[in-house]
Amino acid sequence: MLPEASLRALAARLSGDPTAPIAFLGEGWDNVVWSVGDDLVLRVRKHGSVRERAVAVQHDVDLLHFAARHSTVATPAVVSVAPFDGAVLTTRVPGVPATEARPDLAALADTLAVLLTALHSVSLEEAAEVVAPDPDPPEEWLRQIGEEYAEARAHSPADLHPGVEAFLAAAPPAAPSRLVFCHNDVRDDHLMVDPDSGAVTGLIDWGDAVLGDPALDLATILTDFGPETYQRVLAGYRVPTEDGLEDRVIHVARRRMVEDLAWRVRTADGPGLARTAAVLRSLL
Numbered sequence: 001m002l003p004e005a006s007l008r009a010l011a012a013r014l015s016g017d018p019t020a021p022i023a024f025l026g027e028g029w030d031n032v033v034w035s036v037g038d039d040l041v042l043r044v045r046k047h048g049s050v051r052e053r054a055v056a057v058q059h060d061v062d063l064l065h066f067a068a069r070h071s072t073v074a075t076p077a078v079v080s081v082a083p084f085d086g087a088v089l090t091t092r093v094p095g096v097p098a099t100e101a102r103p104d105l106a107a108l109a110d111t112l113a114v115l116l117t118a119l120h121s122v123s124l125e126e127a128a129e130v131v132a133p134d135p136d137p138p139e140e141w142l143r144q145i146g147e148e149y150a151e152a153r154a155h156s157p158a159d160l161h162p163g164v165e166a167f168l169a170a171a172p173p174a175a176p177s178r179l180v181f182c183h184n185d186v187r188d189d190h191l192m193v194d195p196d197s198g199a200v201t202g203l204i205d206w207g208d209a210v211l212g213d214p215a216l217d218l219a220t221i222l223t224d225f226g227p228e229t230y231q232r233v234l235a236g237y238r239v240p241t242e243d244g245l246e247d248r249v250i251h252v253a254r255r256r257m258v259e260d261l262a263w264r265v266r267t268a269d270g271p272g273l274a275r276t277a278a279v280l281r282s283l284l
Contacts, residue, residue: 002032002044010044011036014080014089030056030207035092040079045086053086059130060088063206066130070122070181072115074192074202095192095201098224103191104198109229111200112186112221113236120180120214120239127181133211138172138251145259152265157277160261163284167254173247175213180239182216184208188224215245219252223279254283 002010011034012018020037027033031043043060045053067075076090095101098108136144146168153161185208192202210216218237222230230249257280264273 007034007042007044010082010085010087011042011089014042014082014087015040028205036089039092041076041090041092043088043090048086050084050086054083057081057083057086057088060207062130063209064088064090066126066181067203067206070118071203072118073111073200075206076204093192093202093204094194096195098188098191098193101193101195102198103193103200103225105225105229106232107198108191108193108200108225109221109232110236112191113233113238115203116186116214116217116233117236117238119183119217122181124179124211127211131181131209131211133179138175138255141255142168142172145255145262148262148266149258152262155265156261156273160277160280160284164258164261164280167258167284173244173251176215176242176244176248178242179211180214182210182212182214184210184212184216186217186220186224213248213252214239214241215248215252218245218249219256222249223253223257223283227282250283254280257283 008018008022011020011022015036017037020040021035022042023035025033025035025041027046030047031045033044034042036042045056047053048056061078061081064076064078068077074093076093079089079091081088149156149164149168156164183203183206185205186203190203190205191200192204193199194201218230218233221233257276260276261273261280263269264276
């Protein structure tokens with residue numbers, strides 16, 4: 001993490017406001033994130049050489065410009081960039097994560113149906129300018145997650161073991177013939193909502209976007225918002241679907257919950273483990 005003096009200097013340079021207060025917001029695999037004043041967010045890359053961080057920052061900027069063109073909800077807008085510092089300053093999407101509020105699930109579903117229709121309808125040629133297909137096939141994902149689960153198994157609920165192990169041993173569904181632009185992380189902590197009305201205000205964290213199966217985006221709606229919300233999204237989704245979509249949604253949902261289960265065990269997150277286990281029981 002940057003020393004405080006360096007962080008303040010970087011935030012002042014990018015925002016043009018040396019007096020803006022700075023507060024730590026969180027840390028992911030790739031970035032550390034701070035608020036700058038009330039309306040801005042500073043993301044700084046954690047890993048890589050100067051050149052690698054600059055390339056990654058440019059990719060992030062391209063993705064956010066793409067999101068601004070095609071998203072039907074608010075997204076972080078790029079304010080300024082320091083590529084060789086691995087830093088991007090963006091606007092702060094209003095609202096709070098859906099995990100911290102009571103979203104209006106019917107309205108949320110209708111909003112997400114329109115959003116995913118827009119994103120999944122972008123031409124393959126344009127999407128391919130900013131994202132690539134996931135290099136790992138479903139079989140490799142299962143292998144990796146199987147290893148993570150094996151390490152966490154002894155500390156996970158025993159009643160889940162037969163179902164999880166049967167899932168990991170089974171072949172994944174056939175792949176779709178058509179890939180689309182996927183946000184690939186439409187989770188309840190990335191979907192922002194108005195804390196009073198519960199209406200969706202925006203979507204953040206676009207860095208995992210890929211050219212992929214539409215099931216990647218639909219599955220997280222099932223796991224994080226429940227089957228009724230998922231079915232309402234599917235009813236309003238206006239992209240032609242292929243046979244087997246719902247099987248692939250269930251597969252991705254199970255895969256992500258097994259991965260989440262292992263993560264909750266590894267981080268000793270008891271409440272999170274209980275929530276994940278409950279979702280996984282409903283899927284197996």
